[in-house]
Amino acid sequence: AVMGIVKHVRQCQKWGCSHVAAYFSRVLVLTLHEMHPVVDESKHRAELATVPRYTWPLLTELKLWRQKSWPGSNKPKNATYFLHFSKAGGTSVCNLYQKSGLPGIVTKTNCFDTKGSMWREGVHDGAYWGRSKYKYKSSYFVERTCAERNTLQKRKFFAVERYFDLEELCDNFLYMTIMRDPKQRLVSHLSHMQSVFHSQNEDKTRDRDNERFAHPLFNSLKEALDHAPEQSNFYVRHLLGKKGYFADNVGLDHMRRARQLLLQRFEVIMTLEHMDCTNVMLSSLFGKEGTQLPKENVKFEEKEGHSRDKTVGFLTDDDINTKLQKHTELDYMLYEAASNIALADCMIFKAH
Numbered sequence: 317a318v319m320g321i322v323k324h325v326r327q328c329q330k331w332g333c334s335h336v337a338a339y340f341s342r343v344l345v346l347t348l349h350e351m352h353p354v355v356d357e358s359k360h361r362a363e364l365a366t367v368p369r370y371t372w373p374l375l376t377e378l379k380l381w382r383q384k385s386w387p388g389s390n391k392p393k394n395a396t397y398f399l400h401f402s403k404a405g406g407t408s409v410c411n412l413y414q415k416s417g418l419p420g421i422v423t424k425t426n427c428f429d430t431k432g433s434m435w436r437e438g439v440h441d442g443a444y445w446g447r448s449k450y451k452y453k454s455s456y457f458v459e460r461t462c463a464e465r466n467t468l469q470k471r472k473f474f475a476v477e478r479y480f481d482l483e484e485l486c487d488n489f490l491y492m493t494i495m496r497d498p499k500q501r502l503v504s505h506l507s508h509m510q511s512v513f514h515s516q517n518e519d520k521t522r523d524r525d526n527e528r529f530a531h532p533l534f535n536s537l538k539e540a541l542d543h544a545p546e547q548s549n550f551y552v553r554h555l556l557g558k559k560g561y562f563a564d565n566v567g568l569d570h571m572r573r574a575r576q577l578l579l580q581r582f583e584v585i586m587t588l589e590h591m592d593c594t595n596v597m598l599s600s601l602f603g604k605e606g607t608q609l610p611k612e613n614v615k616f617e618e619k620e621g622h623s624r625d626k627t628v629g630f631l632t633d634d635d636i637n638t639k640l641q642k643h644t645e646l647d648y649m650l651y652e653a654a655s656n657i658a659l660a661d662c663m664i665f666k667a668h
Contacts, residue, residue, distance in 0.1 A: 388603020404496040462486040482557035492584030498647035593662035
């Protein structure tokens, strides 16, 4: 079975079907890991999940081949499409790319275009083809074909902080993302929104919709979890495109489709919780040894942000924890798969 996978990988390297080969290389490493399980589970899997010496030449071959299309290589793909999940470390990745000296980012605000920010045109969408005149409405982005995107694309790296566009998956783009523990991401996201709008609401010189700022979403974490259906299973929704993102409910079948998309389409998957592996990947990705995410990215603040309800500590509140579990159940299934993929990639890029 392993040699069959090796054959497929090498055929795809020859034919140039990069996404398929990335898929098979991950399956290969995960298969080898199952054949040689880790004895001591007390330590991080990425440090102990080594594969036999006889596989090192193949892993090295995979490593060199995978690097050929990355931004730091001599012949990268047309552009890197970075799917930026809110509050999952994406802005730090953009900042590291900016500091790497690689061509592409022409912005003063990390991921975002110089003409746009969180609440102005583009709504985080760094792709030039997607601009529209609408504000706050991620559903109104302009849809383009791959040919149109190639014509309009003006830089080598762009971040998209909205749902993943499934309508046109372009083979000449390198797709990457970084993920974080779902519950921590959700709490951080809602707390951040409360903080932002709380500050804006206190700014008396600012034009605003009073009804919008009075929404329960910006009150307490407990209320926010009752009034933020689009935050439930956030990863699954975002990976299933516009229809998935705005669906009333998502279920197990949606999660399976999202998981398959991650495995087959995204060539770079990183996680905040596996920081050592993420830094290995970033160093290879940007062609610069020692590239590291700030340690602050893994720090989880045990507070509710600018909540008006200061009496509730969500880590000890059973009601809030129950709500958090309900909102992230499918995301945890997806995140486990993403973590395994990231660890498989890590083993490839740690190869001798």
